[in-house]
Amino acid sequence: MIKSEPMSTNYNRREFVKLSTFAMAGSAALFSGAQFGCSGxxxxxxxxxxxxxxxxxxxxxxxxxxxxxxxxKPFTSFSYRKGVDKIIDHEQEGKYIKLGFRQLQSAQxxxxxxxxxxYAHSWACFDFSxxxxxxxxxxxxxxxxxxxxxxxxxxxPSTLGIKCQVGDDDVIRFSLxxxxxIAIVPNSLLAIEKLGEVEPKRVFEGYRNPLFLFARNPExxxxxxxxxxxxxxxxxxxxxxxxxxxxQTIYFxxxxxxxxxxxxxxxNHYIYLKKGQTVYLPGGAFLYGIFNSDxxxxxxxxPWVRGRGIMSGDKQLWTGSGNFFTLVKHVRLxxxxxxxxxxxxxHGLGYLKDVAVVxxxxxxxDGIGKNVPVDDPYTGWHSEDCFCMAGDTNLALGGxxxxxxxxxxxxxxxxxxxxxxxxxxxxxxxxVIAFNKTRAxxxxxxxxxxxxxxxxxxxxxxxxxxxxPFIPRLISVISNAQTADIVFEDVLFENITVNTPFxxxxxxxxxxxxxxxxxxKVVFRNLIINxxxxxxxxxxEYFEILGGVSLGKEIIME
Amino acid sequence: MKxxxxxxLGIAFILSFSFTMVTAQLYTTYEKELxxxxxxxxVTGMKINIEGGNYVLKDISVSEGATxxxxxxxxxxxxxKTEAFSVDFNSGxxxxxxxxxxxxxxxxxxxxxxxxGTVINIDDxxxxxxxxxxxxxxxxxxxxxxxxxxxxxxDEQSGLWCYVYSLFPLKNYKLSGxxxxx
Numbered sequence: 001m002i003k004s005e006p007m008s009t010n011y012n013r014r015e016f017v018k019l020s021t022f023a024m025a026g027s028a029a030l031f032s033g034a035q036f037g038c039s040g041x042x043x044x045x046x047x048x049x050x051x052x053x054x055x056x057x058x059x060x061x062x063x064x065x066x067x068x069x070x071x072x073k074p075f076t077s078f079s080y081r082k083g084v085d086k087i088i089d090h091e092q093e094g095k096y097i098k099l100g101f102r103q104l105q106s107a108q109x110x111x112x113x114x115x116x117x118x119y120a121h122s123w124a125c126f127d128f129s130x131x132x133x134x135x136x137x138x139x140x141x142x143x144x145x146x147x148x149x150x151x152x153x154x155x156x157p158s159t160l161g162i163k164c165q166v167g168d169d170d171v172i173r174f175s176l177x178x179x180x181x182i183a184i185v186p187n188s189l190l191a192i193e194k195l196g197e198v199e200p201k202r203v204f205e206g207y208r209n210p211l212f213l214f215a216r217n218p219e220x221x222x223x224x225x226x227x228x229x230x231x232x233x234x235x236x237x238x239x240x241x242x243x244x245x246x247x248q249t250i251y252f253x254x255x256x257x258x259x260x261x262x263x264x265x266x267x268n269h270y271i272y273l274k275k276g277q278t279v280y281l282p283g284g285a286f287l288y289g290i291f292n293s294d295x296x297x298x299x300x301x302x303p304w305v306r307g308r309g310i311m312s313g314d315k316q317l318w319t320g321s322g323n324f325f326t327l328v329k330h331v332r333l334x335x336x337x338x339x340x341x342x343x344x345x346x347h348g349l350g351y352l353k354d355v356a357v358v359x360x361x362x363x364x365x366d367g368i369g370k371n372v373p374v375d376d377p378y379t380g381w382h383s384e385d386c387f388c389m390a391g392d393t394n395l396a397l398g399g400x401x402x403x404x405x406x407x408x409x410x411x412x413x414x415x416x417x418x419x420x421x422x423x424x425x426x427x428x429x430x431x432v433i434a435f436n437k438t439r440a441x442x443x444x445x446x447x448x449x450x451x452x453x454x455x456x457x458x459x460x461x462x463x464x465x466x467x468x469p470f471i472p473r474l475i476s477v478i479s480n481a482q483t484a485d486i487v488f489e490d491v492l493f494e495n496i497t498v499n500t501p502f503x504x505x506x507x508x509x510x511x512x513x514x515x516x517x518x519x520x521k522v523v524f525r526n527l528i529i530n531x532x533x534x535x536x537x538x539x540x541e542y543f544e545i546l547g548g549v550s551l552g553k554e555i556i557m558e
Numbered sequence: 559m560k561x562x563x564x565x566x567l568g569i570a571f572i573l574s575f576s577f578t579m580v581t582a583q584l585y586t587t588y589e590k591e592l593x594x595x596x597x598x599x600x601v602t603g604m605k606i607n608i609e610g611g612n613y614v615l616k617d618i619s620v621s622e623g624a625t626x627x628x629x630x631x632x633x634x635x636x637x638x639k640t641e642a643f644s645v646d647f648n649s650g651x652x653x654x655x656x657x658x659x660x661x662x663x664x665x666x667x668x669x670x671x672x673x674x675g676t677v678i679n680i681d682d683x684x685x686x687x688x689x690x691x692x693x694x695x696x697x698x699x700x701x702x703x704x705x706x707x708x709x710x711x712x713d714e715q716s717g718l719w720c721y722v723y724s725l726f727p728l729k730n731y732k733l734s735g736x737x738x739x740x
Contacts, residue, residue, distance in 0.1 A: 088689055088692055088707065089686070095709055096685075096686075096689070096707050096708070096709055097707065097708040097709075097710075098692050098705060098707060098708075099705065099706060099707075099708055100705055100706065101600075101705065101706040101723055101725060101734050102644075102646070102653065102706075102723065102734075103708075104606070104616060104721075320692075
């Protein structure tokens with residue numbers, strides 16, 4: 001991952017205070033005899049047991065870790081595109097479903113061989129310190145679309161520089177020196193080769209069914225189960241809002257917890273958290289449940305959900321308001337996994353760190369929205385070091401949204417990055433591994449403004465790497481505003497590297513309306529497309545200039 | 559030269575005016591259709607097999623020859639046998655349906671009787687008036703195509719399903735291939 005400069009000295013101080021607090025808490029926990037990680041105590045590598053229930057073991061991949069002649073096998077789980085309905089009636093228990101005529105489900109199910117997009121994936125996670133760790137990935141069966149014996153394998157994002165070897169036994173081997181969130185794509189090069197032969201474009205080989213691996217630093221802030229104010233929840237135990245409300249920390253032990261129908265008074269069944277409250281999901285804990293709080297700001301007061309466990313939206317209703325009834329509202333997240341979301345993950349001010357989202361298969365499974373409406377006293381990143389698979393917009397930025405090190409696996413709907421209504425937005429470290437939009441329209445980075453408003457539209461998008469084998473379009477910077485003073489006060493694209501052999505349409509800059517407002521300025525600094533630096537001389541090969549702008553005036557190439 | 563310019567501009571003006579008028583007309587028609595209180599239900603039956611991995615195989619031929627009855631709360635009954643509607647793109651099978659106009663916010667009992675004697679009833683079918691807009695746009699994948707609202711019911715013993723799709727307005731029903739309701 002690209003390491004960026006700290007946001008400010010204030011941020012450094014906050015980080016120092018936070019790290020010191022974590023260190024003190026960790027030391028205290030050690031001395032008090034608290035357990036760290038899985039059974040057997042602390043080790044170099046931490047993996048977790050199978051949660052059980054309907055959490056599926058991967059039939060396609062098996063992961064083995066080796067270090068100092070020891071072996072670990074993290075549970076490798078499986079997710080696939082499956083039937084799900086978008087209901088339109090809360091009151092009638094989902095009897096009425098919104099869908100295309102003659103379809104069986106809102107997210108239509110077809111056999112893998114007929115699907116053009118990623119139809120399944122597997123994933124595993126582990127923590128480690130003091131690398132390197134040797135990783136072995138075994139292909140368990142020749143799943144649909146994969147050519148066996150394997151010809152190659154690539155590990156993305158490519159900026160990490162992780163090289164693997166493919167053995168005669170179809171085992172993929174590589175070494176991890178430091179934590180990373182990666183996608184392992186068997187026969188990636190063959191997939192690109194096949195793309196040259198088909199129209200419209202579609203996904204091939206390992207892009208149809210990849211493996212995601214989330215390797216993190218060990219946790220440093222595990223709550224003690226003996227601490228005052230802690231509610232330890234065993235699998236199968238049922239607590240209601242009253243009991244949860246009394247606890248300072250809610251600790252879900254490893255195993256399955258079904259809180260999907262938590263609150264009969266709330267049709268969305270949110271688990272409401274209060275100021276200062278923490279939910280801890282240790283590795284191996286699997287929670288059907290979603291979170292909300294009334295603490296809209298400041299961010300420092302928001303409750304936490306943290307750990308290495310899993311929260312799932314699989315049992316929540318997919319309704320027509322995916323952007324409002326998000327999985328998480330006004331809650332901070334750290335280190336956890338989110339699987340099978342039914343709606344958008346989150347919007348607004350809440351902070352995310354080290355979170356991985358997988359199993360997002362249908363429309364409205366947008367990823368992370370950081371439409372930060374007001375400038376909170378918090379000056380750090382609103383989301384960092386996250387991996388997000390999304391069936392709809394992967395990362396939406398607005399207001400003062402600041403995101404760094406965001407890795408994306410984007411399915412065929414909507415865009416990886418969408419910036420609108422920006423006041424002062426930063427996206428630093430954006431890695432697009434896949435963008436499977438088989439239809440021609442759609443951009444990888446979508447910046448737009450349609451109406452006059454108070455927004456200043458200062459936007460920085462930098463350190464972007466696009467590895468996707470095909471994309472419909474790279475960038476759109478479009479304003480259809482007609483009366484704003486200046487539409488884009490200061491927009492900078494810096495260090496944009498695109499390793500995408502098939503870019504289906506030129507990028508767009510400008511306005512599509514008559515009498516457009518003053519466009520402002522867009523700077524492209526160090527834009528490299530397939531090895532070629534884009535300059536004023538070759539700009540027209542990659543961009544289409546719309547109304548209200550001209551190269552050298554509103555569009556600056558550096 | 560001057561004449562040519564005038565003629566060109568004239569043609570451009572006429573074309574532009576015609577386009578505007580046609581668009582306005584279409585828009586007016588669209589708005590008028592929104593005022594309609596009538597949707598069309600398309601009732602069919604099928605057998606669904608969910609295979610490993612949740613992939614669905616459907617047999618829509620089971621609805622051929624089935625009888626569909628629609629009863630209003632005031633006791634009036636409409637009844638007819640299914641007719642061929644269209645061919646399923648994936649399977650090549652033919653959909654057999656019985657189509658009826660229904661009013662928003664009215665309650666209906668719908669029953670389908672299959673050739674093997676299986677009867678499936680849906681006793682409280684009601685389309686909420688506020689769902690009109692859902693019929694216009696199927697937003698689940700971001701596309702804006704004519705959509706439907708589905709209510710379905712299964713018979714546990716036979717594994718047969720009754721599927722009731724509703725379409726609105728009449729124009730969308732016709733665009734979708736419907737011919738039974740005029």
